[in-house]
Amino acid sequence: MNKNNSFIKNFITGTLIILFLIGIIVFLIDPFFHYHKPWFGLKAVLNDKEYQCIGTLRNFDYDAVIVGSSVAENNDNSWYDNAFDCKTIKAIRSYGATADLCYLLNEAYSSGNTIRKVFYNIDPSSLNASTEPTFKSTGCPMYLYDKNPLNDIQYLYNKGVLFEKIPYMIVNSYIVDYDENLSYSWAKWKTFNKESSLGLYFRPRTVKKMMNENIYDDKLSVNIEILTDVVKMHPETDFYFFYPAYSMLWWDGIYRTGERDAFIHCEKEMTKALLSFDNVKIFCFQNEPEVISNLDNYMDSIHFSPEINKLMLDQMISGEYRMTNENYEEILDGMKIYSDKIVNELIIPYEKDNLIQYEQVDE
Amino acid sequence: MSFNSFSFILIYLPIVLFLWHGLNHLKKWKLADITLIAASLVLYGLFSYTFVLILLSSCFINFLLSKYIKRKHILFFGVFLNLLLLGYFKYTNFFISNISALLGKSFCELQIIMPVGISFFVFSQIAFLIDTHNECNGNIKEEEKLSSVSLTEYLLYITYFPKIVQGPIALPYEIISKFRNKNNRILNSIYFRKGIELFVIGLSKKVLLGDNLAKIADYGFKYTYYMDTLTGALVLVSYALQLYFDFSGYCDMAEGVSLMFGIELPINFNSPYKATSIRNLWQRWHMTLTRFFVRYVYIPLGGSHKGGIRTAINVIIIFILSGFWHGAGWTYICWGLIMGIMVVFDNLGIMATSGDLKKHYLLRDKPLFVIPVLAGRFLTFCMFLLSLIFFRSQNLTYAIQFIKQLGIFTWPGFMYKTAANLDISENYLLITATNLFAKNMINVVYVVSWLVLLFISFIVICSKNAHEIVEKGNPSRKFTLLLIILFTWSFISLSQVSTFIYFQF
Numbered sequence: 001m002n003k004n005n006s007f008i009k010n011f012i013t014g015t016l017i018i019l020f021l022i023g024i025i026v027f028l029i030d031p032f033f034h035y036h037k038p039w040f041g042l043k044a045v046l047n048d049k050e051y052q053c054i055g056t057l058r059n060f061d062y063d064a065v066i067v068g069s070s071v072a073e074n075n076d077n078s079w080y081d082n083a084f085d086c087k088t089i090k091a092i093r094s095y096g097a098t099a100d101l102c103y104l105l106n107e108a109y110s111s112g113n114t115i116r117k118v119f120y121n122i123d124p125s126s127l128n129a130s131t132e133p134t135f136k137s138t139g140c141p142m143y144l145y146d147k148n149p150l151n152d153i154q155y156l157y158n159k160g161v162l163f164e165k166i167p168y169m170i171v172n173s174y175i176v177d178y179d180e181n182l183s184y185s186w187a188k189w190k191t192f193n194k195e196s197s198l199g200l201y202f203r204p205r206t207v208k209k210m211m212n213e214n215i216y217d218d219k220l221s222v223n224i225e226i227l228t229d230v231v232k233m234h235p236e237t238d239f240y241f242f243y244p245a246y247s248m249l250w251w252d253g254i255y256r257t258g259e260r261d262a263f264i265h266c267e268k269e270m271t272k273a274l275l276s277f278d279n280v281k282i283f284c285f286q287n288e289p290e291v292i293s294n295l296d297n298y299m300d301s302i303h304f305s306p307e308i309n310k311l312m313l314d315q316m317i318s319g320e321y322r323m324t325n326e327n328y329e330e331i332l333d334g335m336k337i338y339s340d341k342i343v344n345e346l347i348i349p350y351e352k353d354n355l356i357q358y359e360q361v362d363e
Numbered sequence: 364m365s366f367n368s369f370s371f372i373l374i375y376l377p378i379v380l381f382l383w384h385g386l387n388h389l390k391k392w393k394l395a396d397i398t399l400i401a402a403s404l405v406l407y408g409l410f411s412y413t414f415v416l417i418l419l420s421s422c423f424i425n426f427l428l429s430k431y432i433k434r435k436h437i438l439f440f441g442v443f444l445n446l447l448l449l450g451y452f453k454y455t456n457f458f459i460s461n462i463s464a465l466l467g468k469s470f471c472e473l474q475i476i477m478p479v480g481i482s483f484f485v486f487s488q489i490a491f492l493i494d495t496h497n498e499c500n501g502n503i504k505e506e507e508k509l510s511s512v513s514l515t516e517y518l519l520y521i522t523y524f525p526k527i528v529q530g531p532i533a534l535p536y537e538i539i540s541k542f543r544n545k546n547n548r549i550l551n552s553i554y555f556r557k558g559i560e561l562f563v564i565g566l567s568k569k570v571l572l573g574d575n576l577a578k579i580a581d582y583g584f585k586y587t588y589y590m591d592t593l594t595g596a597l598v599l600v601s602y603a604l605q606l607y608f609d610f611s612g613y614c615d616m617a618e619g620v621s622l623m624f625g626i627e628l629p630i631n632f633n634s635p636y637k638a639t640s641i642r643n644l645w646q647r648w649h650m651t652l653t654r655f656f657v658r659y660v661y662i663p664l665g666g667s668h669k670g671g672i673r674t675a676i677n678v679i680i681i682f683i684l685s686g687f688w689h690g691a692g693w694t695y696i697c698w699g700l701i702m703g704i705m706v707v708f709d710n711l712g713i714m715a716t717s718g719d720l721k722k723h724y725l726l727r728d729k730p731l732f733v734i735p736v737l738a739g740r741f742l743t744f745c746m747f748l749l750s751l752i753f754f755r756s757q758n759l760t761y762a763i764q765f766i767k768q769l770g771i772f773t774w775p776g777f778m779y780k781t782a783a784n785l786d787i788s789e790n791y792l793l794i795t796a797t798n799l800f801a802k803n804m805i806n807v808v809y810v811v812s813w814l815v816l817l818f819i820s821f822i823v824i825c826s827k828n829a830h831e832i833v834e835k836g837n838p839s840r841k842f843t844l845l846l847i848i849l850f851t852w853s854f855i856s857l858s859q860v861s862t863f864i865y866f867q868f
Contacts, residue, residue: 004552007838011559014847022855051860141860153369153858160860163788168795 023156031165033059034144034155043173046183048165049073049092050140057107062089065108068121069096070186071244074306075313077181083317086117090183094138096121097129098223102230109234119240127223127266128216185306192305193296198350200300201249202359208258213265220266224273231277240316241274242283243267245291245308249301251339252347260339264332271328282323285312287335293346364409365528366562366616367570369857375406376620379524383624387548396515396542399624403524407479414478418522421448425488426517432492433499441492449485452477457691480528482688484521486655491520491535493659507536516542525621529613531631531651538626547625557833558622560846564829565615567849570856572820573608576601578784579813580755586777587761590768594778597813599748599769602755604820607636610649615829629654634828639716639739641705641746652688656681671725678710679703689754694762698753705746716740782809785816788859 030036031045033055038044044060046052057065064086066075073092080088091104101120108115136142143151155161172178190196231239254260267284274280291297291311297304315321323331350356364371379402386395408415428441456472463470495512497503512520512535520538521527541547583590583598590598611632621628629651638644645653657666661681667674679700686699709715712724714732716739724730734742749766756762783806786794790812797808827835838846 002552003837004556007556007843008552008559010840010843011847011850014843015850018847018851019854022851048860153373155858157369157855158858158860159788159855160858162855164791165860167792 019157022162025166026156026158026161029166029169030055031161031169032144032155034152035059037061038173041173042169043178044180044183045169045172045178046090046180049090049094049184050135051144053090053092053104054107054145056089057091057104058111060089060111060113062087062108062113063115064088064117064119065091065105065115066119066121067091067101067105068244069123069126070094071123071303072096072121072309073184074187075309076185076306077183079310079313080119081181083313084117088117088119092184095129095134096123096126097134098126098226099129099131099133100135101126102226103133103135105230109230115234115237117238117240120242122241122243122267122270124243124246124263124267127263127270128219129223131219131222131226187306190299190303192299197247197249197295197298197300198355199357201253201357203249203356204253204256205358207256210261211258213261215262216266217269220269224270227270228273228277231274231280235277235279237279239274239277239280240283241280242312242316243286245285245288245304245312246302247295247298247304248293248342248346249295249298251292251342253301255339255343260336264336268329268332271323271332272325275323275325275328281316282328283312283316283321284323284328284331284335285315285321287331287338288321289338293342364406366613366620367566367853367857372854375402376623378402380623384550388550392545392548393515395548396519399524400515400518400522403522403527406524407522407527410479411476413476417448417478417481418484421445421484421488422518422521425492426514429492429495429512429517432496435496438492438496442489445485445489445492449481451475452481454687454691483530483532484527486532486652487521487535489659490532490655491517494535507534509536509539512539523621523626525617525624525626526628529610529617530649531614531617531629532655533629533651534654537629541626549625551625553836554622554625554627556838558619560833560838561615561619561622561829563619563846563850563853564832565612565617565619566853567612568608568615568823568829569612570853571849572816572823573605573612574856575785575787575816576605576608576820578787579781580605582784583781584755584757584761584765586781587756587765587768589775589777589780590765591773591775591777592769592771593774594781595765595768597778597817598781599751599765600817601813603636603744603748603751604817604824606751606754607632607824608820611635611829630830632828633830634824636744636824637740638743639719639736640709640743641702642709643716643719644743644747645702645706652685656685660684674710674725675707678707682706693759694753694756697759697762698750701750701753705750778810779806782806782813785809785812787812 027035028039029042030039032048032051033044035055037056037059044056046056064080064084066072066077066080066088067090069092072090075090077088077090080086089108091101091108093100093104105118135145141154143154231237251260254263271282271284274282286292291304291308297308299305321331347356364375366372379399382398382402383395386392386398404415404419407418424444425441428437428444431437432441452475455475459470459472491512494503494507494509498508498510516539519542520533520535523538526533580598580602583594584602587595614631618628618630631649631651633647633650635644635648638647661677664677664680665673666677669677680703682703683696683699686695686697686702689695689698707725710721710725712727712730714734715721715724715730716736717733718736719739720730720733722728752765752769753759753762756765786809790808793808793812794805797805
């Protein structure tokens with residue numbers, strides 16, 4: 001065999017061997033849990049929701065799901081596991097759009113696990129969000145979401161996976177004492193206090209006229225349908241929905257953009273639709289003055305500390321703030337009244353002390 | 364679909380190679396040609412099928428014109444049509460915005476999507492028309508004669524996928540005569556070995572060096588106003604290296620792929636940063652473009668045969684055209700003008716590098732000052748670097764600001780911020796360890812990583828170039844192993860984990 005042929009043969013053979021080894025390593029360690037749950041005593045180190053959520057929902061063992069946006073990430077799974085005697089997993093999606101969360105929920109139902117309980121965080125903005133899943137349009141790695149084995153090559157032969165994710169998983173599993181209950185939690189890198197929340201709040205400069213409350217009805221009706229379909233199809237599951245405790249700054253903001261009435265209307269409509277199912281319990285933690293007016297609980301206008309996650313769970317367990325067919329309108333109308341108090345009373349000291357920053361206006 | 368993609372390496376290339384060599388092995392020459400044209404159009408069509416329509420229409424018109432090209436006015440008409448096509452897609456909005464600025468009015472720019480590689484295939488078609496015209500009139504060298512070219516051959520010449528998107532700008536005889544030679548259609552292990560080597564070297568230049576340097580260069584040129592002197596200089600060097608690794612890497616890949624098909628493409632880069640003068644640099648950088656302008660513009664304008672001033676003007680004309688060809692913007696025109704002036708300066712005879720002396724200069728027979736080769740290389744690189752400020756800046760204001768930042772010494776510490784863009788997977792363990800054990804050293808680690816990347820890049824450009832390596836033959840086991848590592852490293856770099864900014868909730 002001449003030297004050229006020998007080179008070609010050696011090059012192809014050598015390359016195939018190395019590529020095979022790389023593929024096997026990624027498959028066995030599988031830091032995105034695309035193929036299986038952790039092997040070799042590795043822990044489920046979860047910190048990349050766009051990459052890992054879908055795989056964990058398909059391949060892990062669980063019987064309850066904590067569903068929501070970033071505000072649900074700081075929940076400690078063990079709180080729910082102990083309180084409801086279940087094994088939870090998180091289904092998290094940035095912004096928590098209904099279509100995205102329901103896509104993840106449907107994946108959970110298709111996984112073969114029997115889902116007994118779902119704890120679903122309803123962000124107000126999710127009610128008028130896109131009615132189509134946004135994974136593709138926001139650049140999520142679709143090779144992990146679709147079921148096409150051919151494009152898995154982007155996962156198996158991926159520098160980031162090999163040089164970053166695998167070492168990170170190994171170190172967190174064997175060297176650092178990683179707590180699997182804190183999946184996707186970001187709280188330890190953030191500061192929750194008045195300065196931080198005010199520093200990240202950029203108040204609209206003008207107060208717009210309150211919009212018609214039906215302005216989001218088109219998207220709302222589809223989102224209600226998407227969510228109620230999931231509830232309807234799974235009568236064996238107990239659904240716990242809850243509206244999280246956004247800070248008073250958020251309410252101030254939507255008052256000034258003129259969206260407050262529309263958001264409250266969306267919540268009323270969604271609540272009404274969900275309450276028609278026997279397997280649904282809904283809680284509203286929005287109208288909780290001690291929490292939402294204390295800016296030390298927040299890092300920005302929305303994101304609260306893990307203590308608030310725990311508080312909401314405790315209140316859910318004790319049945320406080322539960323919404324029923326009889327009281328849901330009163331509760332949400334109460335929120336409207338309280339938001340007036342925020343705007344006319346509670347925010348004023350911060351204005352006087354010049355602690356409020358205003359949005360930049362484009363020239 | 365680019366060469367540096369999974370789909371090209373794993374699907375497209377193996378299938379097309381198999382079809383091409385299989386059909387040629389069965390002596391189905393015509394079918395092999397048609398298959399290659401179809402495959403090239405598929406690859407091109409993956410950008411947009413509208414582009415395929417534009418490409419094919421222009422091919423058919425040019426081919427038709429070539430049948431009557433003996434007459435000069437048909438040649439002018441053909442060249443004009445091609446320039447019109449290029450002008451419409453590439454320069455319309457440039458002219459609209461300039462006329463708007465000139466008249467103080469605001470004319471709406473058009474929504475024009477420029478077909479990929481139009482600058483390359485238009486020039487190839489112009490080359491074909493002119494060469495055919497010259498051949499018809501007996502004004503062409505013997506080895507460049509093609510006699511009658513069939514439509515299939517013409518389409519092969521224009522659409523041949525290794526060169527359609529980014530060149531090189533091959534001359535008709537360089538491609539067509541090679542396809543005509545049946546020996547080139549026999550699977551040749553030397554060509555195949557060279558092809559693999561060139562492809563791997565090109566891929567790693569582009570993916571491992573060019574793409575990483577781009578992270579620094581992109582950031583630096585975006586935040587020109589914040590740049591301090593030293594950072595500006597290093598950003599500029601990073602950009603010069605990125606530009607070279609990116610384009611020459613692509614050309615190496617194109618030539619490598621083409622060799623696997625048995626077709627040798629013209630060399631486009633020959634260690635340009637080893638050049639000892641700007642004139643010499645343009646004999647080594649994007650060589651096929653320089654050749655195009657010399658052959659079809661400079662020589663018809665009279666070249667160097669009409670006196671010193673005309674020579675200088677001709678040089679400046681072709682460099683301004685070259686700048687304008689690179690991009691529709693005043694920055695490119697300025698860059699071309701600067702290059703032209705520098706080449707004219709090299710031709711004056713004031714200063715030259717030993718080992719690169721001409722027989723005759725514009726002002727005198729021998730240069731006034733002769734400097735050593737190393738000094739010549741260093742000065743040439745520095746001058747080219749400065750010209751690149753215009754080539755890369757988003758507009759002239761930014762370019763002038765960049766020069767100011769370089770000229771007036773400042774040190775506000777923007778280097779750390781720029782270096783932090785080198786947050787690459789290869790660095791991950793080092794960065795994580797530094798974060799854990801010496802957090803205050805993190806900025807230093809980024810800067811050192813940047814310097815290491817520049818150092819590696821310099822070693823690469825100072826070493827033998829891809830062609831010199833490939834021509835050596837007899838690859839050793841060590842070299843084979845090196846290529847395997849480079850290939851797999853580049854291969855896993857084609858897919859990466861993106862960072863979703865954490866608080867984009």
